[in-house]
Amino acid sequence: MEEQLQQLRVRLAQVDDLERAAAVLDWDQQTYMPPAADAARARQLGTLHRLAHEIFVAEETGRLLADLQTAAADLPADSDEARLLQVTQRDYALAVKIPASFVAEMAEATALGHNAWVRAKSAADFKLFEANLERMVALARQRADYLGFDEHPYDALLDVYEPGMKTSQVTAIFGDLRPQITNLLRAIMASRTPVDDSVLHRHYDVERQRTLVYDLMRRFGYDFTRGRHDAAPHPFCTSFSMDDVRITSRIVEDNLAYFLFSALHETGHALYEQGVSPALGRSPLGQGASLGVHESQSRLWENLVGRSRPFWNFFYPQVQAAFPDALGDVSLDAFYRIVNRVQPSFIRIEADEVTYNLHIMLRFELETGLLNGSLRVADLPALWNERMEAYLGITPPNDAVGVLQDVHWSQALIGYFPTYTLGNLMAAAFFDAAQRQFPGLVNDIEAGDFSHLLGWLRSHIHVHGRKFTANELLQRATGAALDAGPFMRYLTNKFTNL
Known part of the structure; x- marks a missing residue:
């Protein structure tokens, strides 16, 4: 179990590193990035989020989680290891529903959308942001469809931020x-x-x-x-x-x-x-x-x-x-x-x-x-x-x-x-x-x-x-x-x- 758990930790650390690197680029976009860099930054963020997603949803991640499932039952319920496996399994079950291409598309859309919003807000003109928001809403609906829901499409998105809430x-x-x-x-x-x-x-x-x-x-x-x-x-x-x-x-x-x-x-x-x-x-x-x-x-x-x-x-x-x-x-x-x-x-x-x-x-x-x-x-x-x-x-x-x-x-x-x-x-x-x-x-x-x-x-x-x-x-x-x-x-x- 220890060897498999260590292998899983290594994969999860790689995913975290990529997501945190993307966060650095996002922070820079909102603080110091010159406005002409929109398109390039959108592509960079799309690549990083796609790579992180591909590593996380890879068959190897699923195999490690499946192999560790039986062993996890013997761990103390509140131990770091048991909770890591529980949370990761939940995240994995949701993430495998979403194609990597969609993750990249969403990342690029948000990168382009941010500066469009800044321009629209500065001009106090919603029309300058309307097309970007149309795309955001369409992507949000698509994401909800990928994740699945029983009652309302909003359930799928709310669950991302407040797990279990309807x-x-x-x-x-x-x-x-x-x-x-x-x-x-x-x-x-x-x-x-x-x-x-x-x-x-x-x-x-x-x-x-x-x-x-x-x-x-x-x-x-x-x-x-x-x-x-x-x-x-x-x-x-x-x-x-x-x-x-x-x-x-x-x-x-x-x-x-x-x-x-x-x-x-x-x-x-x-x-x-x-x-x-x-x-x-x-x-x-x-x-x-x-x-x-x-x-x-x-x-x-x-x-x-x-x-x-x-x-x-x-x-x-x-x-x-x-x-x-x-x-x-x-x-x-x-x-x-x-x-x-x-x-x-x-x-x-x-x-x-x-x-x-x-x-x-x-x-x-x-x-x-x-x-x-x-x-x-x-x-x-x-x-x-x-x-x-x-x-x-x-x-x-x-x-x-x-x-x-x-x-x-x-x-x-x-x-x-x-x-x-x-x-x-x-x-x-x-x-x-x-x-x-x-x-x-x-x-x-x-x-x-x-x-x-x-x-x-x-x-x-x-x-x-x-x-x-x-x-x-x-x-x-x-x-x-x-x-x-x-x-x-x-x-x-x-x-x-x-």
Whole structure:
């Protein structure tokens, strides 16, 4: 068994190396690559993804998995080896359904689609991206057909990002959550004096923002010797290995909140990737359990920590000292209310905690319609605006802050958006569990000490990588299954007090 397991590990390491090399090219495309390199980069990414796929789905991989299946039954159920074989078998069963030529075609399409999206967003013109998105949707449908589904084509794609989750389950979760959120939103809007956030749009020196936020990221636990930050049109985190985890965002002179909160969000992702056990590296286990779990980490650090009163008791004096001209006349109480302002807005990543999930529900409905053919790509701008008006009472003035605002569709990430809301639910549950173990956690945060929180996340979530499913992690870490209760209690208590 040991010899065969080692042979399998070698193959899996080769696949991981190729996929991580492709990630480097993708990161470069979104940060430094000159725009004229689109076609060449698309071909390069197509080649790397095709080679990785061919090695993974080769007969030799299947033979090794079949030979190891009997031996695996004798392994401890939670051992690294047993879980590696279990996860790899699942991935293999799905991957062999997809031709290598399709993998290359998808990679090339996404590489070309990204820069088309950048151009379209810059021009606020959906027509410049429409043909690319038509191709993305067609490829997504084809991928769903290859993978197979029983109820809805969206199931096949959702399962890629949130294994085991069904469209019907997401629909039920959203159906339960939407009225609770809208009722809370109505109560807030009816009872609160409007909060003016114009102070966030005064002048904030870029280098001072960088210094302040980098220091905070280090305090949270992000290791800059194993990562870096660069500018990109849309914030993201990517991992080339546990020792090279990079984040991107833009620093905007007249928007203090943009870089701060997007950096905290991506730092949450990066902490997860930097915290996976080295023993799981170069294998299918060396990444996050699911996209929902990954989003739980980013949303936890961005919101449950980064928008909390204890955090601002600690951090605001530093921010005020860094920008005395902009914030010298703004009290802590006022600033705390400003960064927690509840107001329907156009941009998802800038949305407040109450309205954020309504953005996700909108996208989920559009994606499921695109997949089952009930909606057309050409109709998306109008449909987007109609549903923004229905859900949030506002209509985007142009495509850049409407249908084109997110990068995901340009990268064929259809099936991904529900994981943001699932992550919000998980984040509240994880934070509650950490507080139960460390009752003084809030006092730690107020003192600028995040070590207990990071330590709890490291030991209960990060270190396990993909070894356990999202449901298993929730049960092991919190003692309960996925539930909207902790999240709604958190929102209601916080904004009732505000």
